[in-house]
Amino acid sequence: PFPKFQNTLHSIAKKFYDHGFSCYVVGGAVRDHFLKKESLDIDLATNASPKEVSKIFKQTIPTGINHGTVTILYHNIPFEVTTFRTESDYTDFRRPDTVAFVQSIDEDLKRRDFTINAIAYDILHNEFYDPLGGIDAIMQQELKAIGSPQERFHEDVLRILRGIRFLSQLPNFELERNTALAMKQQAIHLTHVSKERITKELKKLLTGSRASYAIDIAYQLGITEILFPELNFYHQKIILPNQTLWQTLLTALTYTPNEALHLRIAIFLSALGENEPASESYQAIYHSAKQAEILLTRYKSSNAMKVKVSHLIRHQELILLDTWSDGDIRRWLSKVGIEHVDELLLLNKALYRACMRSVFDLDVFYQRVSLIIQANPTIQIQQLAINGSDLVAIGVPVGKQIGELLQQLLELVLEDPEFNTKTHLMQAAKFFMTT
Ligand code: ATP
Ligand code: MG
Known part of the structure; x- marks a missing residue:
């Protein structure tokens, strides 16, 4: 059942067997085999104690020795081996304080969570052991x-x-x-x-x-x-005939790729600020981004995740279409960053579709944006034909004025890319200095 690991698993099981112990594949890998999904990591279970496992194999790492888990490195592939155990002394609804090692695989399977996760594969005898009806549950698609x-x-x-x-x-x-x-x-x-x-x-x-x-x-x-009590109002807020905000956002999620984690989080939290009174939609968007950051902080998200999600939420609205000039598009690119364009488009498409709006306009907009990106526009201060020292050389005092002046010059180049030459920019800088 595990073609990629067949020989390795067999050698490992043989070693256990030669020392008088059993060895099974357990957990997600067995479940995934019956779901016809390939598993990347294989968990093993044995009646050998963690100490004995460490003795039998040359290369081991005491991953979770208190819970009976040792990782063995076999031909450089890591396998997590957990000693058969029951769990006891649960306090505060958390994981057990102590575990008791046992000899029987039956006991070990019974302490697991769902029947689909409690099928064992006896490697040496090449048979499945399924006392809790896990295979049947997989066939019935029942959790x-x-x-x-x-x-x-x-x-x-x-x-x-x-x-x-x-x-x-x-x-x-x-x-x-x-x-x-x-x-x-x-x-x-x-x-x-x-x-x-x-x-x-x-x-x-x-x-x-x-x-x-x-x-x-x-x-x-x-x-x-x-x-997430802060999401409760999603259920009350009706945004389309017969459709709550909750339903709309869930529908939007179905239009996103599975692996796009921060995009999905951004969509789900994109309306978080809409329960606060706001006179303008940009204020609601600002509240959403702020509240999303607070929520993500509570759930110990990485800083990178928070920055990305909040950026997507902040720039979620594409106020676009034929009314935008090329300059408008370059100004927009300068604000959101080229690297975020694809995701912002995906986010808007998902929300448009969920609201049953046509995404035709978005596609047209995207084609224009792509053309402008291909022309490699100047959208960052670093791309200007002059830099801070050029400004210092003509007498601009070192300090925040330099940055402000460069930003002003960038605005000119965003409107007209031809303006990005040293001569033009120095001339403009001198003009700005005297006014
Ligand atoms: P995944 O494919 O995401 O790794 P998994 O089912 O393998 O899913 P793991 O967290 O790797 O999940 O755990 C391996 C096995 O250990 C599970 O299949 C289950 O039998 C058991 N297990 C894990 N966590 C618990 C738990 N909290 N309570 C009971 N059994 C658990
Ligand atoms: Mg697993």
């Missing part, structure tokens, strides 16, 4: 917690969010009834989970092929209300 869903989510409430992200990643899966019910009842405890663990799941959720579907289920189960 079902193992054992008592209430207990599973109470033990580790992050499993609720893992479940939602599996709905987003896996094709056409639906929640089993009791699993959904338990999620709804336990969602309130998500406040106990660390923001880092939540964010890790949210990223996977947002880049799944059914992100909109999964987010809407999260809403129906009361999860979004707990994680």
Whole structure:
């Protein structure tokens, strides 16, 4: 079942076997095999203790020794090996404080989250071991917690969010009834989970092929209300006949590529400021960008992520079309940066489509923008034919005046690219200095 790893897996399993231990492939890789998806990382489970694993293999890294995980490097490929275990002593709805190692794979499979994640593949005997009905659940496209869903989510409430992200990643899966019910009842405890663990799941959720579907289920189960109360007003705000802001933005997400994480975040948070009183639409956009930054900070996003998302939101509106001169387009490029043009177009297209507006105008606009970009326009101060020292040489005092003057000169070049020569710019600089 794992052609790429077949020989390696066989040698690893043989080593375990020769020392009197068993070895199985478990977790996502087995699930993905039945979904006909290739898995990049393979998790292994064994009854050998972490110490024994470290003894049997030459190259090991004690990745999570307290939880029984050792990474073995075999022909330079890393494999995470986890000792069969049960989990005990759950406190505060978080991961267990201690784990107990056990001898039986059955016990180990039972402590996992969903039945689809609890199938084991016995490498040496080349057979699947599936005591919890995981294969059947995959065939039925059913996401079902193992054992008592209430207990599973109470033990580790992050499993609720893992479940939602599996709905987003896996094709056409639906929640089993009791699993959904338990999620709804336990969602309130998500406040106990660390923001880092939540964010890790949210990223996977947002880049799944059914992100909109999964987010809407999260809403129906009361999860979004707990994680993002600031989005609650999306459900009240009607923006099209019979369509809420929430529905419109979810539809917009379906028009974006799966891997475009920050684009999807930008779309989803693009209207965040619209619950504040604002007299002009640019103010609402400004509020949205600010609030998005606050939300992302709360969820420990990287600075780069915050800057990108906020930039996209700030420049979301293309006030474009035939009324724009070439100069207008160059001024716009100077403001948003050429590297963001494609994403801003994608963002607008997604929102236009969600609002059932034609994207024809956007395409026409994009063609014009592309032509202008191809002409390699001067849109940054650094591209001007003169620099700060040229200005100092004609007596401009060192300081912020230099930057202001260069900006003024750039405006001239944005309007007329032919103006970007040393002679023209020095002449203009002298003129600006005397007025
Ligand atoms: P992915 O494809 O994203 O790696 P995965 O199912 O492999 O998905 P991992 O986080 O790599 O997810 O975990 C590997 C396995 O460990 C899971 O398939 C599941 O059996 C078990 N597992 C992981 N996290 C939990 C948890 N919070 N509670 C119970 N079991 C878990
Ligand atoms: Mg995995």
